[in-house]
Amino acid sequence: MDGTPRLGHGFRFQWEPAQECHVLLYPEGMIKLNQSGGEILSRCDGQRDIAAIVADLEAAFSASGLRGDVEAFLAMAIEKRWLRLDTGAKA
Amino acid sequence: MNAPAKIGPPMWLLAEVTYRCPLHCVFCYNPVDFAKHEVELSTDDWLRVLREGRELGAVQCGFSGGEPLLRDDLEILIGEARQLGYYTNLITSGVGLTEARLDAFKAAGLDHIQLSFQDSTKEINDFLTHTRTFDLKQKVGEMIKARGWPMVMNVVIHRLNIDHIGRIIEMADALGAEYLELANAQYYSWALLNRDQLMPSREQLRRAEAITDEWKAKLAERMRILFVVPDYHEGKPKKCMNGWGNVFLTVTPDGTALPCHTARMLPGLEFPNVRDSSLHDIWHESEGFNHYRGTGWMKQPCRDCDKKEEDLGGCRCQAYLLAGDADAADPVCPKSPHHDIVTAALENAENPTRQAQPLIFRDPKESRRLSETEAPSPTA
Numbered sequence: 001m002d003g004t005p006r007l008g009h010g011f012r013f014q015w016e017p018a019q020e021c022h023v024l025l026y027p028e029g030m031i032k033l034n035q036s037g038g039e040i041l042s043r044c045d046g047q048r049d050i051a052a053i054v055a056d057l058e059a060a061f062s063a064s065g066l067r068g069d070v071e072a073f074l075a076m077a078i079e080k081r082w083l084r085l086d087t088g089a090k091a
Numbered sequence: 092m093n094a095p096a097k098i099g100p101p102m103w104l105l106a107e108v109t110y111r112c113p114l115h116c117v118f119c120y121n122p123v124d125f126a127k128h129e130v131e132l133s134t135d136d137w138l139r140v141l142r143e144g145r146e147l148g149a150v151q152c153g154f155s156g157g158e159p160l161l162r163d164d165l166e167i168l169i170g171e172a173r174q175l176g177y178y179t180n181l182i183t184s185g186v187g188l189t190e191a192r193l194d195a196f197k198a199a200g201l202d203h204i205q206l207s208f209q210d211s212t213k214e215i216n217d218f219l220t221h222t223r224t225f226d227l228k229q230k231v232g233e234m235i236k237a238r239g240w241p242m243v244m245n246v247v248i249h250r251l252n253i254d255h256i257g258r259i260i261e262m263a264d265a266l267g268a269e270y271l272e273l274a275n276a277q278y279y280s281w282a283l284l285n286r287d288q289l290m291p292s293r294e295q296l297r298r299a300e301a302i303t304d305e306w307k308a309k310l311a312e313r314m315r316i317l318f319v320v321p322d323y324h325e326g327k328p329k330k331c332m333n334g335w336g337n338v339f340l341t342v343t344p345d346g347t348a349l350p351c352h353t354a355r356m357l358p359g360l361e362f363p364n365v366r367d368s369s370l371h372d373i374w375h376e377s378e379g380f381n382h383y384r385g386t387g388w389m390k391q392p393c394r395d396c397d398k399k400e401e402d403l404g405g406c407r408c409q410a411y412l413l414a415g416d417a418d419a420a421d422p423v424c425p426k427s428p429h430h431d432i433v434t435a436a437l438e439n440a441e442n443p444t445r446q447a448q449p450l451i452f453r454d455p456k457e458s459r460r461l462s463e464t465e466a467p468s469p470t471a
Contacts, residue, residue: 010203010241010269012178018100018148025178027203027243027270030102030150 001071003087005053006046011082013041024082031082040073044083050074098375098384100148101340104177106137107352108165109157109344113186115452118247118282118289121157122355124462126455128345134164136365138171140342143370145175149340152177157344160187166195173200180205182245185231197238204235205243208259232266243270248299249282249289250440256299260306264314271314273303275321279353279408284461287447290440296324323433328405328421335383335407340374348373350380353408357417383407390418392426 007013012025015038022038024031033041039060043053054067077083110125122128132140141152152172159165160183172179181196182205196204208228235242244263248256256273263271275296278286291299303318310316322329332339332351341349346365349355355362362379363372374380382388386399393404404410405421413422414429422429439445451457 012202014176016148016150019150023150025150025202027178027205027241028151028153028180030178 001050001074001085003085004046004049005044005074005078005083005085007041007044008081008084013044036069037073040070041077041082044074046086098336101144101336101338101374102149103151103153103339104141104144104149104370105153105155105339105341105352106140106159106168107155107157107341107343108132108137108159108162108168111161112156112158112184112453113161114158114184115454116247116281117285117450117452118249118276119453120277120280120282120352121453122353123280123284124458125157126458127462128343128347131162131344132342132346132365134167136346137164137168140365140370141168141172141175141177143365144340145172145177147340147370147374150176150178151180153180153182155182158184158186160192166192166199169196169201170199173202178202183207185228188231188234190234193234193238201240203243204240205245206232206235207245207247208262229266232268236267241270242266242268243272244268245272245274247276248273248291249276250291250295251289253291253295253299257302257306260303260310260316264310268314270317272317272319273299274319275324277321278323279412281451281453283412284451286436287439287445288450290321290323290436292440293324293437296321322405322409322421322423323437326423326425326433328402328424330402331406331409331421334403336374336380337384340370348377348379350383351408354379356408357411360417388418392424392428393420396420396426 010026014023014025016023019032022033022041024033024041039057040053043056048056050070054070057066057070058064074083074085078085109131110121110128144152154165154168159181162168169179169181179200179202181201181203184207206228232242244266246259246263252259259273260271275291276282276289278290282289300318300320303316307316336350339351341352342365343349343352343355347355347362348365348370349362354360360379360382361377363377365373368377386393386403389399389404393399405424407417409421409423410419411417413432414427419429420427422433424430
């Protein structure tokens with residue numbers, strides 16, 4: 001899997017104090033995210049590609065080998081249309 | 092054991108900003124006596140309600156009505172809601188929507204527009220809404236899409252349009268809808284008055300579901316289709332509003348706060364007004380919101396039912412409308428002692444020579460006429 005993930009059309013990602021978690025908002029609905037989902041999605045800004053997101057997470061949590069988990073989450077999120085993956089040729 | 096120990100935040104603040112509407116839909120869920128509640132909240136009242144709702148934890152804000160476009164301050168309210176962090180939803184028939192107004196909504200940060208259609212057949216659409224609006228809606232749909240909004244279309248389905256469901260779906264696809272809600276009419280308010288005309292036969296419903304399933308498979312890549320089965324036919328009480336005082340906080344045009352948009356009809360319950368109380372007190376402390384929370388209010392057969400947590404006894408308004416008792420089991424439940432009322436309505440829908448009164452169109456004159464006396468009930 002390669003490319004730059006960005007939020008799907010109509011989705012908004014934000015921290016909700018009342019829910020004490022990150023959420024994804026979309027027309028008439030809300031998805032509450034667990035901590036790792038929130039950490040991954042907060043980095044899906046349409047700027048960073050998957051490699052950069054993984055590197056950033058590994059640095060932030062002093063961990064290694066996160067690529068598989070991140071890809072599994074991204075695949076699920078893309079399937080649910082939370083995210084779109086830009087795979088166009090990069091400069 | 093009465094109300095749940097911890098009351099979570101509402102997810103939705105539903106701002107019914109006006110009961111005024113250019114349409115006259117025969118299935119409208121606004122109260123039949125809406126013309127008695129004409130004094131609307133001011134802009135400042137609404138701005139305060141939006142702030143208090145957000146502090147309470149609501150994340151979805153719906154602007155509906157009536158036709159919300161009739162409020163001149165709608166862009167101000169949308170802008171404030173977006174600023175506060177709500178996901179903002181405009182629920183509109185599209186009548187009165189112009190390019191300039193849409194641009195103002197875009198600038199205010201409106202997240203999404205749900206456009207309601209009555210049917211895909213021009214003649215039936217005009218008949219059902221009693222105005223010539225179909226061409227306009229098509230134009231409005233294109234204007235919404237052109238500004239990059241995701242589009243949710245809502246079509247109320249009933250006996251008079253259910254046979255056109257394939258064409259309705261086709262039209263939604265042509266307009267680029269990403270979500271399509273095919274909502275079978277629910278029999279409250281105006282729809283209850285018109286139930287004999289609106290309720291489909293079992294065969295109509297079966298065919299419509301089969302056609303919808305075909306389209307679901309065909310359009311799976313680009314459109315989500317939700318077919319909301321009518322509870323009369325399903326014989327299964329719905330967990331109404333996802334639980335009383337659980338997800339939704341509705342504020343009506345005159346400021347009355349309700350756990351659902353039709354709850355005002357329930358006798359003996361006091362619902363607070365946002366002019367007098369904060370949304371926090373309304374949600375957490377008021378008798379109106381606490382009364383049917385949880386399961387402690389239930390009587391038999393609900394009290395000992397193994398499904399009571401699942402459906403919470405169904406809908407309180409339906410229990411009141413059909414059984415004359417808001418504490419009763421929802422009569423759509425086969426265990427309800429009043430289930431024969433629902434069965435009779437269903438049987439009536441199978442009868443091709445059934446007698447039905449002429450359709451009653453929602454308008455202020457009818458509203459005043461009907462609220463002078465007790466609203467006629469089909470169960471009477």
